[in-house]
Structure formats: C-alpha cells, structure tokens
Amino acid sequence: xxxxxxxxxxxxxxxxxxxxxxxxxxxxxxxxxxxxxxxxxxxxxxxxxxxxxxxxxxxxxxxxxxxxxxxxxxxxxxxxxxxxxxxxxxxxxxxxxxxxxxxxxxxxxxxxxxxxxxxxxxxxxxxxxxxxxxxxxxxxxxxxxxxxxxxxxxxxxxxxxxxxxxxxxxxxxxxxxxxxxxxxxxxxxxxxxxxxxxxxxxxxxxxxxxxxxxxxxxxxxxxxxxxxxxxxxxxxxxxxxxxxxxxxxxxxxxxxxxxxxxxxxxxxxxxxxxxxxxxxxxxxxxxxxxxxxxxxxxxxxxxxxxxxxxxxxxxxxxxxxxx
Amino acid sequence: xxxxxxxxxxxxxxxxxxxxxxxxxxxxxxxxxxxxxxxxxxxxxxxxxxxxxxxxxxxxxxxxxxxxxxxxxxxxxxxxxxxxxxxxxxxxxxxxxxxxxxxxxxxxxxxxxxxxxxxxxxxxxxxxxxxxxxxxxxxxxxxxxxxxxxxxxxxxxxxxxxxxxxxxxxxxxxxxxxxxxxxxxxxxxxxxxxxxxxxxxxxxxxxxxxxxxxxxxxxxxxxxxxxxxxxxxxxxxxxxxxxxxxxxxxxxxxxxxxxxxxxxxxxxxxxxxxxxxxxxxxxxxxxxxxxxxxxxxxxxxxxxxxxxxxxxxxxxxxxxxxxxxxxxxxxxxxxxxxxxxxxxxxxxxxxxxxxxxxxxxxxxxxxxxxxxxxxxxxxxxxxxxxxxxxxxxxxxxxxxxxxxxxxxxxxxxxxxxxxxxxxxxxxxxxxxxxxxxxxxxxxxxxxxxxxxxxxxxxxxxxxxxxxxxxxxxxxxxxxxxxxxxxxxxxxxxxxxxxxxxxxxxxxxxxxxxxxxxxxxxxxxxxxxxxxxxxxxxxxxxxxxxxxxxxxxxxxxxxx
Numbered sequence: 020x021x022x023x024x025x026x027x028x029x030x031x032x033x034x035x036x037x038x039x040x041x042x043x044x045x046x047x048x049x050x051x052x053x054x055x056x057x058x059x060x061x062x063x064x065x066x067x068x069x070x071x072x073x074x075x076x077x078x079x080x081x082x083x084x085x086x087x088x089x090x091x092x093x094x095x096x097x098x099x100x101x102x103x104x105x106x107x108x109x110x111x112x113x114x115x116x117x118x119x120x121x122x123x124x125x126x127x128x129x130x131x132x133x134x135x136x137x138x139x140x141x142x143x144x145x146x147x148x149x150x151x152x153x154x155x156x157x158x159x160x161x162x163x164x165x166x167x168x169x170x171x172x173x174x175x176x177x178x179x180x181x182x183x184x185x186x187x188x189x190x191x192x193x194x195x196x197x198x199x200x201x202x203x204x205x206x207x208x209x210x211x212x213x214x215x216x217x218x219x220x221x222x223x224x225x226x227x228x229x230x231x232x233x234x235x236x237x238x239x240x241x242x243x244x245x246x247x248x249x250x251x252x253x254x255x256x257x258x259x260x261x262x263x264x265x266x267x268x269x270x271x272x273x274x275x276x277x278x279x280x281x282x283x284x285x286x287x288x289x290x291x292x293x294x295x296x297x298x299x300x301x302x303x304x305x306x307x308x309x310x311x312x313x314x315x316x317x318x319x320x321x322x323x324x325x326x327x328x329x330x331x332x333x334x335x336x337x338x339x340x341x342x
Numbered sequence: 343x344x345x346x347x348x349x350x351x352x353x354x355x356x357x358x359x360x361x362x363x364x365x366x367x368x369x370x371x372x373x374x375x376x377x378x379x380x381x382x383x384x385x386x387x388x389x390x391x392x393x394x395x396x397x398x399x400x401x402x403x404x405x406x407x408x409x410x411x412x413x414x415x416x417x418x419x420x421x422x423x424x425x426x427x428x429x430x431x432x433x434x435x436x437x438x439x440x441x442x443x444x445x446x447x448x449x450x451x452x453x454x455x456x457x458x459x460x461x462x463x464x465x466x467x468x469x470x471x472x473x474x475x476x477x478x479x480x481x482x483x484x485x486x487x488x489x490x491x492x493x494x495x496x497x498x499x500x501x502x503x504x505x506x507x508x509x510x511x512x513x514x515x516x517x518x519x520x521x522x523x524x525x526x527x528x529x530x531x532x533x534x535x536x537x538x539x540x541x542x543x544x545x546x547x548x549x550x551x552x553x554x555x556x557x558x559x560x561x562x563x564x565x566x567x568x569x570x571x572x573x574x575x576x577x578x579x580x581x582x583x584x585x586x587x588x589x590x591x592x593x594x595x596x597x598x599x600x601x602x603x604x605x606x607x608x609x610x611x612x613x614x615x616x617x618x619x620x621x622x623x624x625x626x627x628x629x630x631x632x633x634x635x636x637x638x639x640x641x642x643x644x645x646x647x648x649x650x651x652x653x654x655x656x657x658x659x660x661x662x663x664x665x666x667x668x669x670x671x672x673x674x675x676x677x678x679x680x681x682x683x684x685x686x687x688x689x690x691x692x693x694x695x696x697x698x699x700x701x702x703x704x705x706x707x708x709x710x711x712x713x714x715x716x717x718x719x720x721x722x723x724x725x726x727x728x729x730x731x732x733x734x735x736x737x738x739x740x741x742x743x744x745x746x747x748x749x750x751x752x753x754x755x756x757x758x759x760x761x762x763x764x765x766x767x768x769x770x771x772x773x774x775x776x777x778x779x780x781x782x783x784x785x786x787x788x789x790x791x792x793x794x795x796x797x798x799x800x801x802x803x804x805x806x807x808x809x810x811x812x813x814x815x816x817x818x819x820x821x822x823x824x825x826x827x828x829x830x831x832x833x834x835x836x837x838x839x840x841x842x843x844x845x846x847x848x849x850x851x852x853x854x855x856x857x858x859x860x861x862x863x864x865x866x867x868x869x870x871x872x873x874x875x876x877x878x879x880x881x882x883x884x885x886x887x888x889x890x891x892x893x894x895x896x897x898x899x900x901x
Contacts, residue, residue: 071767097774105440108433166769174767180760183753190750191757192768198750199770201778205742211749218750258769 022085024049024262024293025070025170031078031317032065039065041317042079047262047310052284052294054308054325056301058338062317063297064175067264070295071172072162083170083262091168092161103145110143167194169261173268175297177247181240185231185250188239189222190215192257225253230279245272249280256287265296269303281307301339305329313338344691345671346698350725352841354797356833357732358790362810363817363829364743365786370815371824372747373779374759375443376451378811382458383435383784385806387427387791389465389472392801394423395481405473405480412481420484424792431788432781439780443773455808465803472801479800483728490701490721492569492708499563502722506576507556508730509699510536512737515548517583520590529586536579570710570720573700581696592661598650603658607665609637617849626850656877671695686716693718699726732793736830739786744826746782755779756824820873822880831881839866 023046032040040062047053055063068074070081072092081088115133165171180188196218197203198211226232229249234242239250248268255263268284269277281303288294298304304311304325311328313320315337321328328334362384369375395418396410412418442453465472472478491498514536521533537551559572595603613633620626645652672695679687693715694702700720701707707719746752754775757765762772795801813836821832843862850858873881 073763073766098771101774101777102440105437109437161771163766163769163771166767171769172767174763178761178764178767180757180764182760183756187753187756191753191765194769196750199754201746201751201782204746204749204751208745215750254768 023047024084025295026082027066027070027079028081029079030066030069030076030081032062032069032074032076038317040069040076043314043317043319044079045312045319045322047293047295049261049293050288050291051309052288052296052307054304054311055295055297055314056299056304056311056328056338057314057320060316061314061338063314064266065317066314067172067266067295067297071170071264072160072165075160083165083168088165092164094161095164106143110139114139166258166260169259170264171255171258171260171262172264173248173251173255173266175266175270177244177251179239179242179247179250182238184236185226185234185239185242186219186222186236188250189225189253189257190218192254193218193221194258221257225257229253229283245276248272249276252280252283260292262293262295265294265298267298268296269298269300277303344694344702345675346695347701347725348841349671349698350729352837354725354729354732355837356830357729357736358793358797359814359817359833359836360736360830361739361786361790361793362814363821363833364739364826365783365790366811366814366818367783367824367826367829368743368747368755368779368786369783371818372752372755372759373776374447375776375780375783376447377454377780377783378451378808378815379438379454379456379458380783380787380814381806381808381810382438382454382461383431383787384791384794384810385458385461385465385803386434386784387431387788388795388801388806389478389791390430390788391420391423391427391792391795392478392481393472394418394426395420396478397480404476405478406469407472407478408470420796423795424789427792427795428785428789431791432785435784435787436777436781438784439777443776443780455811458806458808458811462803462806465806475803477800477802481799483724483796483799485727486724489724489727490704490706491727492706492721493563493567494708496564499560499567501727502563502569502572503556503560505699505722505727505730506559506572507552508734509576509580510555511548511552512730512733513580513583514551515545515737516587518545518547520583520587529590532582567708569700569708569722570697570718573697573720573722577697577699580698588664592657595654595657595661596650598648599654599658600661602644602651603661604665606637606641606658606662607669609640610634610662610666611669613637614846614849617846623851623854686714690715690718701726728797732797735789735793739789740826740830743786747826751775751778816870818880820870820880822882825880825882828880828882835881836866839869 025047027043027045030040030043031038043062043066055066057063065074069076070088072088083091114135180191183191197207197214203211223232223235226235229252231242231246231249231253234246239247242250248271252265252268265284269280272280277300284294284296284307294307296304296307305328308325310322311325312322313328313331313334320333320337321331323331329339362380365383366377366380369377369380393407393409394411396407397412398410399405399407410418416422438454438457442450442457445453466475468474485501488497488501491501493499493502514533517529517533517536521530537547538554562572563569592600613630613636616626616629616633620629645655651658672692675691675695676688679685679691690702693712699722701723702718702720704719704721704723707721709717709719711717747755754765754770757768757770758772758775765772765775794805798805817832817836818829819832820835821828821830840862843865844859847855847858847862
C-alpha cells in the first residue's frame, strides 16, 4: 500500500464550548471514493473546512501528499513582499518627515535622522515580519494555497456567483491564467485573449459534460438547486484537482440527475481523481464509496468498506437505525 | 458669454468627475469595496501635481510649501506632475488598503472615510506642507501663455492643429464606433470621408484621421491664417456626428412617441416661462410649480392610457430633454437680442453657438466681416484646448478601464464582489486582487485630482471634503453600478442638474437668489431620488460579462 493522499491525525476543533471535531483520525487513499457519514453535528462539515484550509485546527495534523497543511499554507513570497515593501516605505516616510522637521538643527543631523528613521522603520518591520511569520505559520487559513495544490471542495449550501453567468462561473476557476494579472491585461493582450479562448472552450466543454450547456449565458442565480450543484462540481473540476471534497453533492437533486452525477463521479474516479463525499443519501454513499468513514460526536467511529458499515451495530445505533 | 462657453466649462467638470467615478466604480462597482474615502486620493493627486509644477518656495512671501519642483527641467512639467499624482495616489491607496482591507464592508467604508478626513486635516494644519488653511496658488496650467491663439504665429498654428486633431480624432472614433454597430450607407460613406478613407478598425482609423487632419489644418493656417472657416467646418462635423448619434440611438421610436417627447420638452420650457415673465416672486413660484405638476400629471396619465408611451417612457424623457437642451442652447439666447430688435446680434449669437470650437469677442483675435453677421473677432481660447485634453484623457482612461475589467482579472474582481469565499476555494487570493483594485481606483482618483489642480489653478483643503465622495457615489448609483459608460453618463447628469438649477436661480431677484442657490441642492436631491426610485439599478445596468454576451436588463419595460 502506497502512502495515503490525505492523512488526518488526532484532529480537534472547538467553537466556544462546543467540541466540533474531537480527535478524528483517518486516511484517504489516492484514486478512491471515500464516503464520510454520520449524524447531524458529528463534525463532518467542520472536518471538511479543516481539510480544505478554511479553518485552522486547534490540535492534530493533516498531511496532504505527505506535507503538513501548515507548510502548504505558509505566507507566499508575494505576500511577504507586499507587506515588506509597504512597511519599509511607511518607515522611510516617517523617518523622512522627522528628518525634515529637524532641519532647524542643520542639514547634517536632519539627513542622519531621515536615514535613521527609514532604517528603524524597515528594520522594525523585518523583526515584526519574522515574529508574525512564525506565528502565522501555525495559525493562518489560506485555503487558496491548498486549492492551488489540487485540494478543492464544494459547499454544502451551494455558493454560485449569482450575478455571473454559468459559463463565467466555470471560466473563473482555472489556475494561473495570464489575464489574472493586471499587468498582462495591459501589456500582453494577445496572450491573454488566446488563453481566454482556450479557457472558454474548456468551460463550454464542461457545461456540455454536465449537460447544462443551454444555461451558458444565464446568470447563475437563476439556476435551480440541482443545476447549481452541477455547476459547482464543474467549477472545481475546471481546477484540475487531485482531491475533491464534495459536501452533500446530491442533496436536492432529482433522482435521474443524481444517477447522472453518480456516474460522472465514478467515471472521474476511474480517471484518477480522488473524492471524499459527505452525503446523507445512503444509497448514493453505499453505491459509490469504496471506503466509508463514520463519524460520531467529532470522532471516527469506524472506517471500512460499505458491507462492513451496513452491518456494524455501533453505526446502526448511532446513525443508520434499524431498517 | 456665449452658451458654448458655459457648455465648455460644464464639460470640463464632467471629465474630472467622470474619471473620479470610473475609479470608484472599479472599487465598488466591480470589486464591492465600499470606499467612503475616495476623495482622499483625489486630494493626494491634486496636491502632488501642484507641488510638482510650483516654482521653489520663496521665503518671506505669504505662501509656504514644502518643495516646488517647477524649475527642475523635465520633473517640473505637467505630464510628470500628472503621472506623479496618479502613482502617489495609487501607492497611498495601497498603503491605506493594507491594514483596512480585512475589515467587513461597512467598517472598511468608515475607516477609509476617516483616513480621507485625516488627509484633509493634515493639509489644513501642517502649514509647511502646502500652505495650510490658505489656498495653494502660484502655478499655471500648461501652455496657457500661448493662448488665446489666433493662428498668426507658427506656434499658434501648430497648437490650433493639435486642437483640431484631438477634436477630429475623438469625433471620428465615436463616429466609427456608431457605424460599426449600425451602419446606414450614408453615414458609412461620411465616416470614410471623415476618416480620410480609412476603413480600418475605428481606433486606428480615428488616430490616422486625427494626424492627417491635424497636419492639414496646421499647413492651411500657416499658409492662409484663416481660423474661422476651419473652426466652422470642424464644428459642423461634430454637430453632424452628434445628431447622427442621437438619431441612431432613438431610431426605433415611433412618431407618436417622438411627438410626445417634443411636447414634454416644450412643456417643461413653457412651465419655466413664468419665472422670466412674472415679477412677484410668490406668484412666479406658484405658477411655475403648478405648471410643472400639470406637466408631470399629464405625462403620468399619458403613460397610463397609451401602451406606446408606456413602453418608451424613458426614451421619451431622453428625447424631450435633448429637445429642451437644444432650445436652451440655440433658441433662448436669441430672445434678448430679438426683443431689442437687433437682428444682427441674434444671428451673431446663433453663429457663435454653432461654431462652438472658437471663442468670439475678446481683446485678442482675428477680425472677420461676414455678410449678415457684421464684424466678428475670433480666437481659440484656453478652456477649449483644455477641454480637448480632458476629454482625451477621459476617453483614454475609459478605454483602459473597460479593457481591464473585461479580462480574467475583471472576472476575479466581480467574483470577489459576489462571494469572496468561492474565490478563495478556487485558489485565488482575494487580498491581492482587492489591493490591486484599490490601487487602480485610487490612481484614477489621483489622476482626476491632478486635472482638478490644472483646472482650478489653486487648491484649498475645503474642496476635498467628504461631500465629494458622496457626490461621486451618487454619480455611480445614478449611472449604474458596475457600468463604466454609466459613470460618464452619471457625471454628465449630475453637472447638468447643477447647471440647470444654477441657471434657474438666475431668474430670481438678487435678494432671494442666495436662498434659491441653497435650495437647489434640495432640488438636485429630489431629482436623484426620483431617478433611483424608478430605476434602482441606475440608468445603465451593469454589463461586461467576459463571455461576450450582454446581460438582459432585469427591470422590465424600462427601455
């Protein structure tokens, strides 16, 4: 058995007095479909938020492809540069203002104060930066950096971009588009527009794949609940992800469409995508999943193949009930 | 002063506020960042530009400022000053953004409002910086010493050529844009003629045509020194294009709708007549207000009764206003000379308003004697070339902004306005985009500030009160949030209301004119309330999806 794609170890998260996740430990293998089930309040969605980087765990570790999420979510060079130059600039300006005010002492002291002020400003920032960085590394939620690594999620309540069309929703997703840099939109127009054409082509293909291409230019807020679920699935697929966390993908979707979605997920899984699905529809979970994780009261109750889960007494007690 | 001069100064303000609104629209309309401190960046741009062009501070006089770069070669010129104002406003916009951007929308708005007031207070109390509470003066706009231009010198001829080139280029670009969308054969032929045979894309055609026509103009003026015929030709060309634009825009209006529109426009005019005729103020106001209410009521009834009118109710008001404005521009100035029995005077006024490009009268100028018009003195004055420049800037910035938001970058901005969490879940850091959006928006405000410094030729801290931000917000909401064209439209509408209410105050006896002047703000407020009540999304709805399709208007039957 190879290393797991995602490993969760002793995960813990509390909100005030409520312990949402309490020492959950499990693994997700690459290329599989994993179901995550449990009664309401078992901590499934919180676990998703922790894995996708929207929350920072109080305790425990999550590793993705063997790397701790904390390192994947460390501030990027770009961010450090922005803050660094801003603080350096401010420090310099304050120093210069003080220096100019000191002109009455003569030019030389004024110059000295200017330079000194700038140095104090910039130096102060660098020290502060070092401190924050070590603090932030443990304590910052940067989900976008995980998404860039191929770890993406959908939301329990769909979050479509209502004022944008279905196609725009999809075209937003792909990573590293040249046109996302404003400098490129001004000076490299050709490159941006050729790339845009490719992205549009991919978006249209995705709409066709999900069979909602007739809604192409419809604002997403006009879509039905089920169509929004499809759109959201399409949006994360546009990212070329590796691990996809689906939060209740078929809730509110009609049976035919549910079947279509399940087929799509199975096909994608056979193409190498890894899925982790939270769902209350047991038929879907039992049919799709190769492994099922049952959570109760923030802990992992049991992990195993569907047959085993179906017949486990503890699971029946906590969640499934007697049929 | 001819009405053309009033319109020129009006358009100067429209360009400045249009650029300001474009900046705020990037922040709020596209990214959803509510910035109540937009005026702060306007201030930064204005004062930076002024300090770049001011000469070094002379000790002992009344003005004190930190540094004046006006005498430094290259640095102390207006282009560098505008650039510096823009860049510094953008950088300061970014710096202000860094600590505040993580706040929720309303807190962000209040924080930035506070920062803009701090900027204003810094100018007011730090006397060494930019003359403190007193006005910062002592610089002049670029090239002003060459004006007025009469075409008698080489420099004058070249400046005139540049002016004509800008006017011709802008008009031709607009004309080409019109013809590309709907192209009746006659207009297309006229366009090709105006664009010197260019059938290329509107922009390139316009630039080439501008260069060509500008060069021809310069040569003609150097050789013959005639500016009136040149001004006449170019003015008539701009009028033709304007009329064509209006006709194409409203080409689908039926005859009954057009007649209603003219009735509405004339009705408005008639209801204002008591102001000019009746002497007693109380009766004057009462009669006018009743006439106005009768007009509004009958239009309301007409909408109820007639489906045609109801379907076109906005366009009818549009055409009616244009009708009213043309009467105000061309006909009303003739009333005074005609009642005094001066036919030549009336014709002269008409001619002056037609040839809007040139200023008439004045001490310096070329004299012409024209049959039926008598003797006229003509020159090209400074406000007109300033206007050409400002409109060129406005158009250029509009084009850049439009190009910027119709790209993946603009798409991310709109996604942030919709739902930031989604943007995060899709691997894009909203923070960097919000930062860039604030920097671009603030940079535009800085640019507008530099233009204001040039226009006003003197800066006082009171100009940059938070009030300005709210005027720009108003312009943005009326024009249509998220629509760049709407920003220019909104700015024009705001200043038109301002102008109209000022003119209205002129009808009242001097004793109560002050009261009316104060009251006009109330009128402007009410007018905008009406607009926003009936069109909550603004006059032009948001457009500009990157999928190339325009969104359909959601308020049914609004146009």
